[in-house]
Amino acid sequence: MSTGSLGGTILRRLVLGLPTLAGVIVVSFILTRLLPGDPAVYFAGAAPTAEAIAELRKTLLLDHSLWDQFVAYLVQLARGDLGRSLVTGQPVVKDLSLRFPATLELTGTALALALSVAVPLGIAGALRKGRAIDHICRIVSTMALSMPAFFTGLLLVFVFYYLLGLAPAPLGRVDPMAFPLPDRTGFILMDAILAWDWSNFRDGLAHLVLPAFALALAGIGPLTRVTRGAMLAVLTSDFIRAARSYDMPRWRLVYVYALRNAMLPVLTTSGFVFSFLISANVVVEKVFSWPGIGSYALEALVASDYAAVQGFVLAVATLYVLINIAIDILYGIVDVRVRLAG
Amino acid sequence: MDRRKFLEVAALGTASSLFNWRAVAKSKSDHLLIVAEMNANSLDTHTVGANRATYGLVWMTYDRLMQFGTRTLPNGVQRYDYFDLKPQLAESWEMAPDNSAVTFKLRKDVTFHDGAPMSARDVKWSFDRFVKVGGFPQRQMEQGSLTDVDQFEVVDDYTFRVKLLRSDKLTMPSLAIVVPNIYNSELCKKNATAADPWALEWTKNNSAGTGAFKVESFKSGEQVVLARFGGWKGGSMPAVERVMYRSVAAAGTRRALVERADADISPDLPPREVADLIASRKFNVESAPMANTLKYMALSTITKPFDDVRVRQAIAYAIPYQKVIDSSVFGRAEPMFGASSNAPTDISWPQAFPYGHDPDKAKALLGQAGLASGFETKLFFDAQAATIDEPAALVIQDALGKIGVRMSIEKLPDFAARRSQKNWPMAIDIFGAWFDDPDFFFRWIWHGQNTVWNVASYNNPEMDQLLNAARQERDSAAYAVLVKKFIRLAMTDVPVIPLYQPILDVVAQRDTKGYVYMFHRQVDARTLYRT
Numbered sequence: 106m107s108t109g110s111l112g113g114t115i116l117r118r119l120v121l122g123l124p125t126l127a128g129v130i131v132v133s134f135i136l137t138r139l140l141p142g143d144p145a146v147y148f149a150g151a152a153p154t155a156e157a158i159a160e161l162r163k164t165l166l167l168d169h170s171l172w173d174q175f176v177a178y179l180v181q182l183a184r185g186d187l188g189r190s191l192v193t194g195q196p197v198v199k200d201l202s203l204r205f206p207a208t209l210e211l212t213g214t215a216l217a218l219a220l221s222v223a224v225p226l227g228i229a230g231a232l233r234k235g236r237a238i239d240h241i242c243r244i245v246s247t248m249a250l251s252m253p254a255f256f257t258g259l260l261l262v263f264v265f266y267y268l269l270g271l272a273p274a275p276l277g278r279v280d281p282m283a284f285p286l287p288d289r290t291g292f293i294l295m296d297a298i299l300a301w302d303w304s305n306f307r308d309g310l311a312h313l314v315l316p317a318f319a320l321a322l323a324g325i326g327p328l329t330r331v332t333r334g335a336m337l338a339v340l341t342s343d344f345i346r347a348a349r350s351y352d353m354p355r356w357r358l359v360y361v362y363a364l365r366n367a368m369l370p371v372l373t374t375s376g377f378v379f380s381f382l383i384s385a386n387v388v389v390e391k392v393f394s395w396p397g398i399g400s401y402a403l404e405a406l407v408a409s410d411y412a413a414v415q416g417f418v419l420a421v422a423t424l425y426v427l428i429n430i431a432i433d434i435l436y437g438i439v440d441v442r443v444r445l446a447g
Numbered sequence: 448m449d450r451r452k453f454l455e456v457a458a459l460g461t462a463s464s465l466f467n468w469r470a471v472a473k474s475k476s477d478h479l480l481i482v483a484e485m486n487a488n489s490l491d492t493h494t495v496g497a498n499r500a501t502y503g504l505v506w507m508t509y510d511r512l513m514q515f516g517t518r519t520l521p522n523g524v525q526r527y528d529y530f531d532l533k534p535q536l537a538e539s540w541e542m543a544p545d546n547s548a549v550t551f552k553l554r555k556d557v558t559f560h561d562g563a564p565m566s567a568r569d570v571k572w573s574f575d576r577f578v579k580v581g582g583f584p585q586r587q588m589e590q591g592s593l594t595d596v597d598q599f600e601v602v603d604d605y606t607f608r609v610k611l612l613r614s615d616k617l618t619m620p621s622l623a624i625v626v627p628n629i630y631n632s633e634l635c636k637k638n639a640t641a642a643d644p645w646a647l648e649w650t651k652n653n654s655a656g657t658g659a660f661k662v663e664s665f666k667s668g669e670q671v672v673l674a675r676f677g678g679w680k681g682g683s684m685p686a687v688e689r690v691m692y693r694s695v696a697a698a699g700t701r702r703a704l705v706e707r708a709d710a711d712i713s714p715d716l717p718p719r720e721v722a723d724l725i726a727s728r729k730f731n732v733e734s735a736p737m738a739n740t741l742k743y744m745a746l747s748t749i750t751k752p753f754d755d756v757r758v759r760q761a762i763a764y765a766i767p768y769q770k771v772i773d774s775s776v777f778g779r780a781e782p783m784f785g786a787s788s789n790a791p792t793d794i795s796w797p798q799a800f801p802y803g804h805d806p807d808k809a810k811a812l813l814g815q816a817g818l819a820s821g822f823e824t825k826l827f828f829d830a831q832a833a834t835i836d837e838p839a840a841l842v843i844q845d846a847l848g849k850i851g852v853r854m855s856i857e858k859l860p861d862f863a864a865r866r867s868q869k870n871w872p873m874a875i876d877i878f879g880a881w882f883d884d885p886d887f888f889f890r891w892i893w894h895g896q897n898t899v900w901n902v903a904s905y906n907n908p909e910m911d912q913l914l915n916a917a918r919q920e921r922d923s924a925a926y927a928v929l930v931k932k933f934i935r936l937a938m939t940d941v942p943v944i945p946l947y948q949p950i951l952d953v954v955a956q957r958d959t960k961g962y963v964y965m966f967h968r969q970v971d972a973r974t975l976y977r978t
Contacts, residue, residue: 141861148496149583155867155899157586164495164582191496193667194489194651200667259699267703274709275700281480281670281693391696396669400696404668407831409864 111434118433122426126419130182133418134175142409148191165191178415187419188412192404197416200401205420206291207278208397211389212382214317216375219324224371226325227332231340232359242329250326254385258319258392265315273311275393280308316393323385324378331374335367342366368439376432380425478689479959479977481970482701482710486694488668491650492625493577493584502625503969504671504692509628509656510681512537512551512570512607513619517963524735525974526964529883532619535681536565536629536657537607546614553605557680559631560654560661567607572632574599574609576645584626590882591621614921617882624881625967631655659685659973669694673972686961686976705730705954712962714953714970717834718776721952733953735964736781739888740879741797744826744843744944745902750872752822753903759941761812762873763802765850766843770804772947775839779952783945789938794930796885797948800938809850821851828875829862836875839946867899874902875946881966885930886917893937903942910936 145162162168166177181188187197223246230242265272273280278293289296294313297306339345340363348358387399398417405413487500490508494501516531534540537551557565575596577584588594592615600608611618621627630650638649654662659681660673670693675685695701695710702720704710706729716724724730746753746762753759768784786799813819826843828836840856847854854873859865866876878900880888891898894914895906913933920926937943953962953970961974 141859141864143861143864146864146866157582158867158899161495161582192488192498194494194496195667203666259697262700262703267707270707274704274707276482276693276695276704276709277669281691392700394693394695394697394700396666 111437114434114437115430118430119426122430125426126422129419129422130179130415133415134178137409137411137414138171140406140409142407144191144409144411147408187416190405190413190416191410192408192413193401197412200413201398201416201420203291204396204398204401207395208383208386208390208399210278210292210294211313211316211320211395211397212379212386214313215320215382216324216379218317218321219328219378220375222321223325223328224332227329227371228336228359228364230329230333231336234337239333242333246326246329249322249329252322253388254319254323255388255392257322258316258389261315261319262392272315273308275315276312277394277396278309278312279305280312312393316389316395319392320382320385320389324382327374327378328371331370332367335370336363339363339367365439369436372432372435372439376428379428383421383424477687478691479687479711479972479975480691480693480709481712481714481972482693482695482704483713483715483970484694484696484698484701485715486668486692487665487671489651490654490662490665491647492628493580493582493645494647494651495582497583499967500692500969502967503965503971504673505625505628505656506658506965506967506969506971507660507673507973508654508658508662509630510536510557510658511623511627511629512553513540513623514682515620515623515966520735520964522734524733524964525962526735526738527966529620529738529966532623535623536570546611548608548610549619550602551607551609553607554680555605557657558678559634559657560676561631561634562678563631563633565629565631565657566604567601568604569632570607570629571599571601572635573630574627576630577626580645580647587624587626588621590887591615591617591619593618593621593627614919616884616921617887620882629657631657657681660690663689682973685973687972690972690975692970705956708956711959712953712955712970712975714951714968716952716954718779718952721779721954722777724954725952729957731955731957731959733955733962733964734779734950737879737949737951737968738964738966739796739881739883740877740949741783742780742875742877742946742949744946745871745874745876746942746944747869747872747874747902747904748906748942749869749904752816752818753872753942755816756940757812757816758818759944760802760939761809761816761850762847762852763800763941763944764805764809764812765846765852766802766944766946767804767846768802768946770846771839771842774842775835775837776947776949779950780947781950783947786938789935791931791934791938794885794927794934796883796888796930796934797945798934800941800945802941802944804846806846806850813850813852819851821853823853823855824872825855825857826873826875827857827859827862827871830858830860831862832875832877833858839875866902869902869904871902876900876902877949885934886914889914889933889937890918892943893933905940905942907936907940910940 145158145165145167149158149161166174190197190200193200226242226245230239233239262275266275289299293309294306297309345358345363348362386397387403389395390397390399402414402417405417485498485500487498487504489497489501490504491497492501492505512535513532514535515527515529516533517525518528520526536554536557538554540549540551542549553567559565577588578594578596592612598610598612602608634655635646635650639646652665659676659679661676663672663674665671670691673690675688695704698717698720701713702716705713721732725732746759748754768782772778772780772782783797783799785803786801789801791798826840828840837858844854844856878892891900893905893910895911897904910933913929917926917929920929951964951968955962958978959975960978961976963971963974965971
């Protein structure tokens with residue numbers, strides 16, 4: 106596959122993603138309006154009079170027809186403006202750009218953690234099928250899957266912060282009293298590396314460990330099961346039997362040929378798990394006061410903050426489309442057949 | 448560096464950072480960290496959608512012409528005194544003999560945070576602003592008959608006059624709440640635009656006051672860091688240098704932070720956690736009944752069978768009030784039941800109603816109303832208050848079942864938005880007022896003007912007459928007579944059954960003192976100190 110065709114694939118996939126995003130724009134607009142709640146009542150102050158509410162409805166342009174509101178929203182979108190959040194009072198674009206890196210850093214770390222536990226565990230389970238390690242693998246994945254992230258989050262805070270005092274206070278991404286880092290990428294660890302600031306790097310890492318682990322637990326279950334299943338299927342397939350008959354060294358057989366083929370379903374599942382972890386973020390962010398988009402969206406939903414909810418849904422939908430494209434491309438790299446089919 | 452060496456160093460680094468962190472945090476003893484569920488979403492109460500936390504913040508970053516004094520509650524906790532107005536940016540004031548105007552003499556030594564001196568022109572600009580910007584500030588000040596820019600007049604640099612449209616006892620206290628803040632008019636004008644002549648966009652993210660604290664950093668809804676303003680003239684200098692207000696959404700996390708002494712104050716732990724922490728005796732818990740605030744059950748007087756006063760009284764006798772308080776707020780409330788008679792002895796508000804748990808009396812009253820076999824009805828409550836109101840609803844459901852009333856329960860996520868529809872037979876609701884005058888509170892709930900808070904759709908000409916008269920009455924003895932009359936009427940007619948008066952419990956570390964309960968219920972850092 107030449108680089109030109111890779112660029113072509115990406116472009117084609119991006120274009121194919123557009124109808125999805127258009128659908129998301131329509132659905133998120135309609136859903137926010139259908140949800141119970143009235144932003145004018147919510148924001149009219151402590152003791153609103155009927156006139157105060159009517160007046161606010163006018164200020165928020167809620168007195169226009171739904172169609173007019175939708176057209177206005179589209180015009181706004183075309184300018185790259187997602188509107189203004191009522192909860193934070195800031196433009197939604199600004200809010201999201203501040204908060205998205207926090208969520209991505211947490212989710213990415215969690216996924217890496219989950220993979221680093223799940224893949225070795227799954228391989229071990231498949232190689233020693235029916236033996237002790239296989240049972241451990243099953244127990245770990247079932248337990249990780251059955252504990253809600255909110256619970257594991259609180260449990261981790263209780264043990265490592267409250268009882269043992271090992272973890273820093275669950276107050277977001279860095280020590281709130283610390284000297285703030287120059288904000289270059291929005292990713293604390295990366296900013297710390299760029300600024301060559303190791304004390305902040307350690308601080309950021311220390312704050313990241315517990316929430317990332319709480320989140321990773323939610324992903325370990327499915328990833329372990331899929332790795333184990335895929336490895337088992339590949340190990341019993343014809344080409345492995347053929348390779349075995351040629352007396353190929355075992356490590357080469359398992360870790361090069363079998364593993365590479367077994368990685369395909371793991372890759373697909375990682376995509377799912379990443380998406381799933383983004384949604385699980387909502388509760389973990391709450392427990393650790395993590396300033397990400399999950400807590401932002403939750404607050405916006407409660408307040409019927411239309412612009413913020415729509416912006417959040419659109420941003421996450423875009424992220425999902427991008428993840429799917431990334432996975433398709435990785436597929437091509439891992440699997441020769443996909444490349445040939447092109 | 449080989450691979451093993453690298454891994455060793457990395458592991459050590461991580462572990463030591465985890466251990467070192469606490470030592471670092473402990474050394475910052477001149478700072479206060481206050482954790483609450485909500486954090487300010489604006490630096491100005493005049494902006495659309497400014498939340499309650501913003502009220503508390505603006506309270507400290509801006510000053511007003513007058514401020515409330517303080518008094519001590521029976522349990523030793525300090526609270527604001529609504530009836531004791533003290534000077535802040537005004538040195539003194541004088542009411543015209545015919546009550547047509549009040550003239551304020553301003554302090555001459557006041558400067559804004561940027562060093563600019565404050566004059567009567569700033570006051571005039573600030574007052575014009577709350578009249579002109581619409582929304583909450585305008586509506587709030589309307590309550591005190593402050594509605595027209597022509598009412599506000601600069602006499603000279605340090606003299607400012609407010610013309611009074613009518614004799615309204617809410618006018619003066621209105622000038623001490625979180626709306627008539629004094630803004631740096633020159634600085635604001637510099638940041639105003641044609642579309643935004645009052646610079647609301649700018650004050651949302653920037654502070655332009657004379658208050659005790661300057662805003663050092665602000666992340667909307669997430670955290671605010673305040674630094675003491677050395678040139679503050681509005682009161683005695685705060686003891687703490689820096690205060691951080693930080694939003695921590697999970698109550699469990701807030702509790703853990705307080706218990707580990709990483710946070711100094713949490714003002715909004717759920718009643719259950721508060722009851723635990725009080726029992727542990729390790730904390731300084733400052734408890735004050737929420738002023739002018741009532742949790743109550745409204746019965747729709749325009750829906751059968753609640754149009755019959757006997758049915759309403761029957762319900763009031765059927766409720767096991769203490770059980771409601773114990774199960775919903777773990778005892779953290781002032782009881783509002785069990786008064787010996789329906790003739791109020793004083794005009795304090797809220798005060799206990801003459802009902803108690805008496806199922807026999809309830810049954811008898813239902814029998815008199817021809818409903819001995821009971822009836823079916825529905826109770827609505829706000830899903831956002833579910834942790835507190837759901838247990839209360841269940842206790843009430845159980846108790847009403849015993850007198851034959853089959854009540855179903857409906858939890859509404861959009862309770863606030865649907866309040867104005869007034870189609871709930873029964874509803875649990877809460878109301879709090881900023882002004883201590885009982886007639887002000889009553890106007891919202893019992894008056895026939897039918898505000899959104901009159902969920903019972905109560906309309907009684909006698910009540911309206913008493914409330915209208917009380918609003919005008921300047922003589923305190925005559926006012927007291929009227930107040931006793933309308934409280935008594937609310938007691939006998941019971942369209943609204945008080946369940947309890949909530950208590951605000953502020954949990955602080957043992958060494959953190961100086962808390963004063965404020966009407967806006969946020970923590971005022973100006974008086975806090977460490978022992």
